[in-house]
Amino acid sequence: MLEKMAKKVVKSSFAVRSYLAFRRIFSLVDDAIRKKLNKKPVLYLLEYHMAEHCNMNCKNCFHFSPLVKTETFPSLKQFKCDIVRLSEIFGNIKTIRLMGGEPLLNKELPHFIYTTRKAFPRANIHLLSNGLLYKKVEGDLLAAIKSHNVVIHISLYKPMIPKRDEMARYFTANGVEHWISDPILHFAKYINIDGTSNPKKAVRQCPASRCVFLSNGKLARCPLPFNIKHFNEYFNQSINMENELIDIHTQGLDGFELKKKLIQPMQSCRYCGKLEWRDWEQINPPISAGGENIRIEDFCISRLTD
Ligand SMILES: C[S@@+](CC[C@H](N)C(=O)[O-])C[C@H]1O[C@@H](n2cnc3c(N)ncnc32)[C@H](O)[C@@H]1O
Ligand code: SF4
Ligand code: SF4
Numbered sequence: 001m002l003e004k005m006a007k008k009v010v011k012s013s014f015a016v017r018s019y020l021a022f023r024r025i026f027s028l029v030d031d032a033i034r035k036k037l038n039k040k041p042v043l044y045l046l047e048y049h050m051a052e053h054c055n056m057n058c059k060n061c062f063h064f065s066p067l068v069k070t071e072t073f074p075s076l077k078q079f080k081c082d083i084v085r086l087s088e089i090f091g092n093i094k095t096i097r098l099m100g101g102e103p104l105l106n107k108e109l110p111h112f113i114y115t116t117r118k119a120f121p122r123a124n125i126h127l128l129s130n131g132l133l134y135k136k137v138e139g140d141l142l143a144a145i146k147s148h149n150v151v152i153h154i155s156l157y158k159p160m161i162p163k164r165d166e167m168a169r170y171f172t173a174n175g176v177e178h179w180i181s182d183p184i185l186h187f188a189k190y191i192n193i194d195g196t197s198n199p200k201k202a203v204r205q206c207p208a209s210r211c212v213f214l215s216n217g218k219l220a221r222c223p224l225p226f227n228i229k230h231f232n233e234y235f236n237q238s239i240n241m242e243n244e245l246i247d248i249h250t251q252g253l254d255g256f257e258l259k260k261k262l263i264q265p266m267q268s269c270r271y272c273g274k275l276e277w278r279d280w281e282q283i284n285p286p287i288s289a290g291g292e293n294i295r296i297e298d299f300c301i302s303r304l305t306d
Contacts, residue, residue, distance in 0.1 A: 024263075031256055040091035041255040047213045047223060048096070049074060050103035050112060052230065056130040056157060057283040057291075059298050060187040062207055063223055064230035065101040066283050066294070072101075074215070076108050080115050082217055085248050087119040089255040096120060097211075098150075099128035104136050110144035117148040125150045131160045131180075134167045142174055152178040157280060158185075187280045191231070192273035193300045195239070199269035207275060212262050218245040221262050224272070234287075235296045241268040273301045 023044075031041050052072035054065035086093070096116055103109060109127075116125055127145070131154040137145065145152065152171065156164060161183050171178040190207050203209070208222035215226045225241035232239055244266045246258065285291035 043090045043093045046093045046096045047211050049100050050106040051101035054102045057286040059281040060189045063227050067230045067234040069288050083119040093123045095124040097126045104133040110140045113144040127152045154180040156181045156183050186277045188275040188277045190275050191300045195270045197270045199265040202269040202272040203265040220244045276301045
């Protein structure tokens with residue numbers, strides 16, 4: 001049995017590594033051809049937070065959303081400016097993930113959707129949600145989702161497992177393209193608080209591979225350099241990742257060079273270690289309602305890597 005499982009893991013990690021290598025080669029060739037043809041490069045994936053906070057409050061959340069005590073939404077004006085700038089730099093973005101925190105908490109979501117679709121007519125736009133507010137997908141939001149081909153991706157946590165079929169029926173009845181995950185019963189933590197990991201090794205087990213993140217006119221290889229502020233604030237830490245942020249409004253920025261930079265390991269990757277999995281749990285009551293059963297160990301790994 002164990003031998004069978006080990007073989008499966010080896011096979012699948014070989015398959016994943018081969019797939020990633022193939023994708024890297026494809027991307028390099030594609031970039032070279034586009035450059036020759038005077039075309040703009042294509043970015044594979046972009047993530048953007050529609051809210052910093054969340055209504056599910058999963059312990060160990062990769063984005064530290066349960067640590068955000070007050071409602072925090074992005075500026076639509078800044079987003080317009082940033083996404084238009086990205087459309088000057090990139091010919092397309094294959095997939096844009098509107099996420100958070102919980103995106104369905106944002107009342108301006110229809111405007112963010114119009115703006116995203118206008119800037120990138122050929123992108124796959126995915127809305128990543130925990131589904132608690134699925135019935136809020138109505139009116140203007142429903143119209144925006146349908147008319148701009150947005151696909152809703154639901155992460156199915158324990159509180160929503162009994163409502164899975166009801167939610168699927170609701171989306172189908174309203175003509176919403178959707179995908180619902182299998183039940184999520186385990187969550188991982190990965191922060192190496194000592195910052196002693198080898199960045200090159202850390203990116204090989206990265207929990208946010210290729211998740212280029214946009215916020216306030218800046219891009220980074222992953223969401224961590226932006227979200228670390230929530231961790232710092234709550235646990236009174238001072239991990240500084242500011243130097244990983246790339247200003248997209250810098251004049252003369254070259255998309256091909258930018259892409260190369262975005263796949264390099266960052267110095268900050270030394271704060272990431274091997275994922276440690278545990279049972280999924282909810283922080284209840286949430287911190288915003290006075291809950292305190294949360295410790296720095298809920299986000300930091302105990303086994304340090306070199
Ligand atoms: C940060 S969430 C944001 C969107 C939405 N709130 C949700 O949960 O789908 C995006 C994705 O990251 C995954 N994620 C977040 N923290 C995680 C963790 N500690 N372990 C594994 N997956 C995690 C979630 O399951 C989800 O699929
Ligand atoms: S639902 Fe969970 S994983 Fe998603 S943002 Fe909220 S706390 Fe994080
Ligand atoms: S800091 Fe590096 S290793 Fe950690 S999540 Fe980001 S890209 Fe991955």
